[in-house]
Amino acid sequence: HLENPEPLKSEMNREVGKAVAALTGKRGDPKNPELTIVLNIADDCTELQIASLYFYGRYLKHVRGIPQTHWDCRACRGKGCELCNFTGKQYPTSVEEEIARVPVEIFQADAGILHGAGREDIDALCYGTGRPFVMEMANPKIRTADLRELEEAINKSAMPEVEVRLESWSNKKTVEMLKSHKGHKTYRILVSVDDRISLENVQNAVSKLNGAWIAQRTPNRVSHRRADLVRKRQVIGIQVLGIENGLYRLEVVGDSGLYIKELISGDEGRTSPSLSEILAAPAKVTELDVVQVDGLSNT
Ligand SMILES: [Zn+2]
Incomplete structure (x- = not known):
């Protein structure tokens, strides 16, 4: 076995990086990659990892009775049963689903995950300036959009239950800040x-x-x-x-x-x-x- 495999790994990365840059005309950003290709030499295969895409905004909740994020049905734990009408869900919708529906299509993502600055009860409204959130798009095939147009499209779909005001593109670090943030x-x-x-x-x-x-x-x-x-x-x-x-x-x-x-x-x-x-x-x-x-x- 190799005493010190690191030089081989960095050499590989450098050479493959050069080849990919020559083929695609795109340059790598090792600190903040949008795509990571893992070369598995042992199994002679590659694995593509797509970084999540994030945007930051505030949401208003105009109706009572919907949770912030989707809940699995208590009876079947998400598998689908008669009690949940085979949806696998405890509640028909959630703030998360209302906000995620359109961007999941626009960015061709696998799912939308809502990270909120805290949460309100299911039976509470959220109005005024709204609650800060970051929406994470998992495995997006598209990474660009006009934020104003995105906001409009989300609201067209999510209203009247939920309304958003988008403020900026975001990142994983902001999610962590949001989770630990102690605001009034x-x-x-x-x-x-x-x-x-x-x-x-x-x-x-x-x-x-x-x-x-x-x-x-x-x-x-x-x-x-x-x-x-x-x-x-x-x-x-x-x-x-x-x-x-x-x-x-x-x-x-x-x-x-x-x-x-x-x-x-x-x-x-x-x-x-x-x-x-x-x-x-x-x-x-x-x-x-x-x-x-x-x-x-x-x-
Ligand atoms: Zn069920």
């Missing part, structure tokens, strides 16, 4: 509290939460998939906007990771302080929408 989030919520509690009392209680640090033990509703621990998150801002049909309309700006439903309900004492704790009466979120998610400043 703005929510509009409807809250029900006991009729006997006055508007003034509610406003006083809400003002005590303004700027407060909240100790949140992992909520009951997510404890099956998150580690059970206490997190400190800040309420950046909270205010009562008005009363609608006996429910309080609130706007909340919170640290990324602040659980809003529990900030209101107290989650049986697991979140403290909470609106319910301050009022000494039950309080519950009946509707929650995301208005704004801080995006990345330079992508």
Whole structure:
């Protein structure tokens, strides 16, 4: 066997690179290749790897009841059964599928994968400035398009459920930044509290939460998939906007990771302080929408 195979490998790469450049008139970019051809000398074959294509934007979700990404049917785990009408899916569509449908065709890709800056609940809307995302096209055969035309085509297909505003082409690094990004989030919520509690009392209680640090033990509703621990998150801002049909309309700006439903309900004492704790009466979120998610400043 070879003591030091590296010189042979780089020699091969250099020579094959020269030959391919001569044949195609294209130059290689070893740091950021669009195509990688793996020469398997042992098996005398080659393997073509196509780098994913990425674009960055924000999405708005105008209807309730669709998840951010596609979910396999719980009964058949995606194989297809009577319960899911042989689609293999738990929900008929998702934000991901609505956004990906057209670009998958345009770029002749195998699939579109949505990377969001966090996610909203299935029953929540996302409006205002929308939620930042990167859409990844897997195995694209085409790599160029006009971003404005792409946006128009996506919206024509995805509306009225989902709408996008595309901002730039993107890359894998941005996906990682997006995943680790800790921005503030703005929510509009409807809250029900006991009729006997006055508007003034509610406003006083809400003002005590303004700027407060909240100790949140992992909520009951997510404890099956998150580690059970206490997190400190800040309420950046909270205010009562008005009363609608006996429910309080609130706007909340919170640290990324602040659980809003529990900030209101107290989650049986697991979140403290909470609106319910301050009022000494039950309080519950009946509707929650995301208005704004801080995006990345330079992508
Ligand atoms: Zn099924």
